[in-house]
Amino acid sequence: MLRTVEEKAHAKINLWLEVLGRRPDGFHAIETAMVALELHDRVELERVQGASTLTIDDPALPTGEDNLALRALRALETECARSLPARITIQKAIPAGGGLGGGSSDAGAVLRGLNRLYDLDLSAERLEAVAARFGSDTAFFVRQGAAWCTGRGELVEPWAMPRRALPLVLILPDLSVPTPAVFKALRLTESPKAGYAIRRPLENGDVSQLRDRQFNRLESPACALYPEIDRLLTELGRERARLSGSGSTIFVLCDDEEDARRRALTLAAKTGARTLATRTCGPSSDV
Numbered sequence: 304m305l306r307t308v309e310e311k312a313h314a315k316i317n318l319w320l321e322v323l324g325r326r327p328d329g330f331h332a333i334e335t336a337m338v339a340l341e342l343h344d345r346v347e348l349e350r351v352q353g354a355s356t357l358t359i360d361d362p363a364l365p366t367g368e369d370n371l372a373l374r375a376l377r378a379l380e381t382e383c384a385r386s387l388p389a390r391i392t393i394q395k396a397i398p399a400g401g402g403l404g405g406g407s408s409d410a411g412a413v414l415r416g417l418n419r420l421y422d423l424d425l426s427a428e429r430l431e432a433v434a435a436r437f438g439s440d441t442a443f444f445v446r447q448g449a450a451w452c453t454g455r456g457e458l459v460e461p462w463a464m465p466r467r468a469l470p471l472v473l474i475l476p477d478l479s480v481p482t483p484a485v486f487k488a489l490r491l492t493e494s495p496k497a498g499y500a501i502r503r504p505l506e507n508g509d510v511s512q513l514r515d516r517q518f519n520r521l522e523s524p525a526c527a528l529y530p531e532i533d534r535l536l537t538e539l540g541r542e543r544a545r546l547s548g549s550g551s552t553i554f555v556l557c558d559d560e561e562d563a564r565r566r567a568l569t570l571a572a573k574t575g576a577r578t579l580a581t582r583t584c585g586p587s588s589d590v
Contacts, residue, residue, distance in 0.1 A: 307349040308419045310412035312393075313339040313447050313584060314403040315440075316471070316547040316554050318505065319498035320519045322489060330439065330455040331486055336462075336501050337404075337440070339447040341584045342473070344405060345394040346372070346412035348420050352388065359393045371410035374437045379417055382425075382433050387417050400479025402548030404440055411444025415589045431459055448586030449505060461586070465508030468582040470563035471556050472570060474539065475577040476531055478551040485549035488524035496520075510556050517545045517556075525550040535574055 319336040326332050357366045357373050368374070372391055380387050391413060397405030414430045417423065425433075427446050434441040435457035442457045443450055449462040496518060504512035525546055526533035532550050544555050555570070557563040563580040571578040 305350070305420050305422075307347060308416045310346045310348070310416045310589065311587075312344040312346050312397070312405070312408035312412035312444065314342040314397045314405065314408065314581075315339050315443065315447075316403070316552075317519060318513060318517050318545075319501045320521060320548070321495050321498055322486075322491060322520045323495050324491060326455070331489075332454065333452070333456055334495075334498055335452050335456065336449070336498060336505065337443050337452055338449040338464075338469075338505065338583050339586070340403075340471075340473075340581050341468075342396060342403070342579065342581045344397050344409055344412070346409055346416060347392045348413065348416040349390040349392075350388070350420060351390045355388050355391065357391045357393070359395060361395045361399070364395070364399060371406045371438060371441065372413045375410035375413040375434070375441070376417065378433050378436050379414055379423075382429075383423060387421055389417065389420065398475055398479075398552065400481065401475060401552040402480065402546065402550045403473075403552050404444065404548070407438050407441040408444040408447075410434065410438060410441050411447070414445060415587060419589060431457075446586045447584075449583070451499060451502065462502055463506045464583065464585045465506055467508045468584060469508060469510060469513075469556060470558075470560045470580065470582045471554050472563050472567045473579045473581060474535060474544070474553040474555070474570060474574060475579060476535060476551045476553075477577070478529060478531055480525060480529060480532075480550040482549040484528060485521050485525050488528055489521065490524070510558060514543060514556055519546050519548075521549050522546045535576060538574055539570065
């Protein structure tokens with residue numbers, strides 16, 4: 304019987320993000336192509352007697368019942384109709400409020416970890432259904448990898464990953480962007496774009512085609528709310544740089560890993576922002 308498990312909670316970027324409109328339940332219907340990155344938090348779960356607890360090495364982050372990690376645990380307890388007490392410890396590497404999905408990814412890691420820790424033997428599809436109850440993009444992080452996500456983000460169609468990891472640079476402004484504020488500022492004045500065709504260049508690892516097709520409907524309202532994002536996108540070149548999610552992180556796809564390392568240095572000097580060279584990674588093997 305396992306006493307502890309550790310999971311990697313990977314960051315993500317949105318290669319494509321279109322907003323179709325507002326739904327009757329108040330959420331927005333979206334279509335998005337998401338892909339996981341090597342950048343990750345570490346989530347450790349330990350069996351305990353008594354109450355579950357959450358510890359995060361970033362004191363700025365809340366550790367109460369509203370945290371997605373604990374909401375994941377409670378949702379799985381409800382699904383299984385049993386108590387699953389655990390001591391959850393999260394070591395953060397993904398910036399909060401950056402559009403990289405850190406909190407949602409931690410929640411996905413908790414679901415995977417509890418599934419192993421308590422030998423629940425739940426399928427990925429069932430874990431995704433649990434994740435959809437408390438988050439819009441949390442279901443993606445059950446398997447990670449690459450996927451086309453619809454609905455409010457909770458409907459996940461897994462895609463194959465390219466044989467070669469795609470290198471990229473993250474530009475990380477010292478800015479936390481609340482997603483609801485960006486959606487509130489969004490004005491849909493044109494017909495939605497079709498983005499499913501981005502699947503082929505992604506699965507083929509065609510960086511040039513991905514650069515040509517990448518798109519994010521939330522860029523415009525994010526730039527209107529946060530001039531720093533607008534400045535960075537302008538300096539980086541809007542034909543190459545793209546906002547991830549609602550921001551604030553910007554990514555630039557690179558030709559190879561040497562190109563990514565070089566650009567990370569030059570873009571840091573050019574923009575004054577923190578940068579990080581990373582690459583895409585495949586799906587989790589735990590589900």
